[in-house]
Amino acid sequence: MSDYSEDTGFEQDDEKSKSQVKRELHALQDLGKRLTELKPSQLERLPLTDKLRLALAEAHRHTARGALKRHMSYVGKLMREQDIDAIQAYVDLLDSSSQAHARHFHQMERWRDRLLSGNADELEAFLDAYPGAAADRQTLRQLIRQAEREAAESKPPAAARKLFKLIRVHVDEAELPGGFANDED
Structure with a gap:
């Protein structure tokens, strides 16, 4: 008598169980739910299909529990076509x-601290690590000098905060997946 895997040509070890498939689909639905909670400007930065963008925009219109559950199932189905990672x-x-x-x-805090250390080589290291920041070289220098003055005069660190925001812009542009910029404030 022959084995089932030999008759069908499938290896049972390579197939996912029904429970595993369900867990993966629920994970996609959960990720889709998290996407519905993002700001529109954050969603714009994601590489999503037009169908999924539309479905995410429509999710807020569904108020009935059953309708929302069905809609999130649909979003989960559309999520299968996306770059999930x-x-x-x-x-x-x-x-x-x-x-x-x-x-x-x-990482951004470390860059701020390194830039405020007083070592001029740190600015060059930052510009080497993030070439897109070269256009803001003068602004970075001004903010560093201003932050040093504020620290010496025991004033609130307004320039250090501005420096951190500028660092954040350049680090996010370079390192977020797909070059996404972070709108979180």
């Missing part, structure tokens, strides 16, 4: 409770 990475960076967000934020 890039979308997940972007959503994780926006989620302040994720480790990816914390790492990203700490």
Whole structure:
């Protein structure tokens, strides 16, 4: 008597169980739900199909529990056609409770601290790491000098905050998946 996997030509080890498929579909629905909670400007930066963009925009119109559940199933179905890894990475960076967000934020803080250390080579290192910041070289220098003056005079760190925002713009442009910029403020 022959084995089932030999008769059909399928390896049972390679196939996903029905439970595994359901878990993956629920994960896509959950990711879709997280996408509905993003700002429109954040959604614009994601590489989504037009159908999914429309479905995400329509999700807020569904108020009945059953209708919303059906709609989120539809969003989950549309999510199968997307680059899930890039979308997940972007959503994780926006989620302040994720480790990816914390790492990203700490990296920007380290750059700010390095720039404010008083070492002129740190600005060049930043410009080497983020070539897009070269256009803001003068603004970076001014903010660094202003922040140093504020620190010496024991004033509130307004320039250091502005410097951090400018660093954030350039780091986000270079490092967020797909070059997405972070609109979180």
